[in-house]
Amino acid sequence: METLTEKAPGKREARKEERRLAILQVAKRSFLDNGYSGTSMSAISAELGGSKGTLWSYFPSKEELFAAVLDHATTSYRQELGDLLAPSADLRATVFAFARSFIAKITSPEAMRLHRLVAAESGRFPEVGEIFYRRAPQPTQQLIAGFFAVQMDAGHMRRDDPLAAARVLTSLCMGGAHQRLLWGIDTSPGDLEAEAHYAADIFARAFEIT
Structure with missing residues (x-):
């Protein structure tokens, strides 16, 4: 049980990092294709699937997403x-x-x-x-x-x-x-x-x- 407890956080962190990288890939394409003003958090969230709240939990603003x-x-x-x-x-x-x-x-x-x-x-x-x-x-x-x-x-x-x-x-x-x-x-x-x-x-x- 101790081993499973130690491994679980690592798997969760790996999934979070995969999700973060997926967000960054979609965001980069959007910024380059549509410009900064033409990119919206809503559109990125829609392309990724899932709730807008998930995206905002990773990046609270478009400025922070662009910086990332x-x-x-x-x-x-x-x-x-x-x-x-x-x-x-x-x-x-x-x-x-x-x-x-x-x-x-x-x-x-x-x-x-x-x-x-x-x-x-x-x-x-x-x-x-x-x-x-x-x-x-x-x-x-x-x-x-x-x-x-x-x-x-x-x-x-x-x-x-x-x-x-x-x-x-x-x-x-x-x-x-x-x-x-x-x-x-x-x-x-x-x-x-x-x-x-x-x-x-x-x-x-x-x-x-x-």
Whole structure:
């Protein structure tokens, strides 16, 4: 009996997590297809089946649901970046690897749809821009800044504000293909590779990476 008592909560938690992930998948599709304003908790609940109260027990508001969708979409990538930004004897190579990975991520079809959503709706719904910034760009920049702080302390790059340096690097990565795709202009994998090299080279020279 003791064993069954120990296993039961685990099964319940697993079912709750499965339900939560199902909600996030439906919500993500709705946000990307219909926009923030065109997505309703009622429609998501109807697609999922079950009562609206069940959805609200997981996410008390559309704002919290949107934030959870962003968290789910970005957490795994930040874990990848954590592995990518490991101590290395070749800091230039690490910066280039980051630039290539980051550009590939932000120019993916799903990321472009999300950026268009935020750009289109944050004027009318400021919470959309706020949630997006707090859940996507900001934690990514903070992660990079932590890596740069260590590199600066080790004398591998020019001393500066690590967070400012992180913002410079991400801005360089967003200045080319990302903007063209945002405006509906096609780009090629070769363009992405060249832009990663260019962004990494400019950054390395600006911050005197040895």
